[in-house]
Amino acid sequence: MSGLDIFLDAFFNQKVIDKYLPDILWGMVVTVQAALAVVVTGILAGLLLAAVRSFHIRPLNWLIVGFVDIFRALPPLVIILIVYFGLPNVGISLPSFAVLWLVLSLVLAAFAEEIFWAGIASIRKGQWEAARSTGLTLAQTLAYIILPQAVRLTVPPLTNRTIAITKNTALGAVIGVPEILMQAQTAQSFSGNATPLLLGSLAYIALFVPVVILGRWLETRFAWDRA
Amino acid sequence: MDLLLDQFFNLEIMRQVLPLLLRGLGMTLLLCLAVIPLGLVGGLMIALVCRSRHRPVRWAAFALVDFFRAVPPLVLLIFIYAGLPFIGLRPSPFLAVCLAFFLNTGAYYGEIYRAGIDSIGKGQWEAARSTGLSAPQTLAHVVIPQAVRNVLPDLVSNTVEVVKLTSIASVVALPELLYAADMARSVTYNPSSLVLAAAIYLALLWPCVRLLSRLEHRAGR
Numbered sequence: 001m002s003g004l005d006i007f008l009d010a011f012f013n014q015k016v017i018d019k020y021l022p023d024i025l026w027g028m029v030v031t032v033q034a035a036l037a038v039v040v041t042g043i044l045a046g047l048l049l050a051a052v053r054s055f056h057i058r059p060l061n062w063l064i065v066g067f068v069d070i071f072r073a074l075p076p077l078v079i080i081l082i083v084y085f086g087l088p089n090v091g092i093s094l095p096s097f098a099v100l101w102l103v104l105s106l107v108l109a110a111f112a113e114e115i116f117w118a119g120i121a122s123i124r125k126g127q128w129e130a131a132r133s134t135g136l137t138l139a140q141t142l143a144y145i146i147l148p149q150a151v152r153l154t155v156p157p158l159t160n161r162t163i164a165i166t167k168n169t170a171l172g173a174v175i176g177v178p179e180i181l182m183q184a185q186t187a188q189s190f191s192g193n194a195t196p197l198l199l200g201s202l203a204y205i206a207l208f209v210p211v212v213i214l215g216r217w218l219e220t221r222f223a224w225d226r227a
Numbered sequence: 228m229d230l231l232l233d234q235f236f237n238l239e240i241m242r243q244v245l246p247l248l249l250r251g252l253g254m255t256l257l258l259c260l261a262v263i264p265l266g267l268v269g270g271l272m273i274a275l276v277c278r279s280r281h282r283p284v285r286w287a288a289f290a291l292v293d294f295f296r297a298v299p300p301l302v303l304l305i306f307i308y309a310g311l312p313f314i315g316l317r318p319s320p321f322l323a324v325c326l327a328f329f330l331n332t333g334a335y336y337g338e339i340y341r342a343g344i345d346s347i348g349k350g351q352w353e354a355a356r357s358t359g360l361s362a363p364q365t366l367a368h369v370v371i372p373q374a375v376r377n378v379l380p381d382l383v384s385n386t387v388e389v390v391k392l393t394s395i396a397s398v399v400a401l402p403e404l405l406y407a408a409d410m411a412r413s414v415t416y417n418p419s420s421l422v423l424a425a426a427i428y429l430a431l432l433w434p435c436v437r438l439l440s441r442l443e444h445r446a447g448r
Binding site: 010011073075077078085090091163164167170173181184188193194198205207212213216 | 230231234235293294296297298299300301302303305306309310313314315387388391392393394395397398405408409412416417418421422424425428429432433435436437440443
């Protein structure tokens, strides 16, 4: 076989594509499910933590800052392994999909809290005072005056962080979540051919290139003026 | 409670596996020493190509950046490590990790540099050129130093991500910190070694995260 034939046979093998494409597509469904679940719970939890933090209750804020620092500093794969291999030893057994969802949600919550909090902190004090003086309660001020302004500022950094963390669903392959990478690796070892790995990469590109381009657009649209 | 301590904070096991983990830490640091400069240099190259005068070159650079930002780094790594042998190339785990990081983190660093260079006003270019500096001199002595200062928090933040990301090298059996800890876990049947590894990562990165938090809040105010 010539060099080109070897290359085509290894990465564009039609027989392998026919046989394993359904598995990869199924992996895409699992990846999308995991990604959506992580985005929803992670961002909501982050927003909730940032809102709680703006009430300035000392002991609570220490807890929140501690949580955020730890989950920002640790590699997600380390946390996934601790939860996945550790919990069964103390009698709690979670399916691998739940472990992936839980850990990535916590990581996203930590980053989202930090971004939302930076947004809230950037709103001038006068906004709080003016709102309170019109008779709004603290919670109402936060919900109707501060958060709508703060969230606008957070769109670009939050989008980029969210994309980066949802891509970490690929780490699920290490603990056996049947997402794209897991399906591709399994198919690769059964078929003895690299085509499934290429299919898997293409599946990620199909899912994430539109999101990356959307993020780029949002970045120019809601440009965060740091000055 | 005793069960929890025994399973996650077993000091006896931690003491036993510490030397193994420290050796792993050495490999992690070596890896960082290789991939952070690779990413910084690759990113700068990408950022400069993104500003090319020729439209097709510019578009190709943007497409490449978006491509590598869309593929999860672990997928890229597996593709390089497990896929390339099929066409006769057998990169060692270390080389495979370096290549994957160059492509992935280079794209991210590139985006940051690009934002930094864009933040420098046209007047700076014109003023520098009018003093007789050539275009490359202007870039090297006037634009890039200011650009880097403007995006320093983002560069630090991305570098923290790169250090964290080296943990995926454990998947291709490169004996770095997480790999050592997971080996220890499978031998001792106790996840304390993973908790110890987490503590080491925390000791390494927590100061950076604190610093970043400070920088971000100063910028936000």
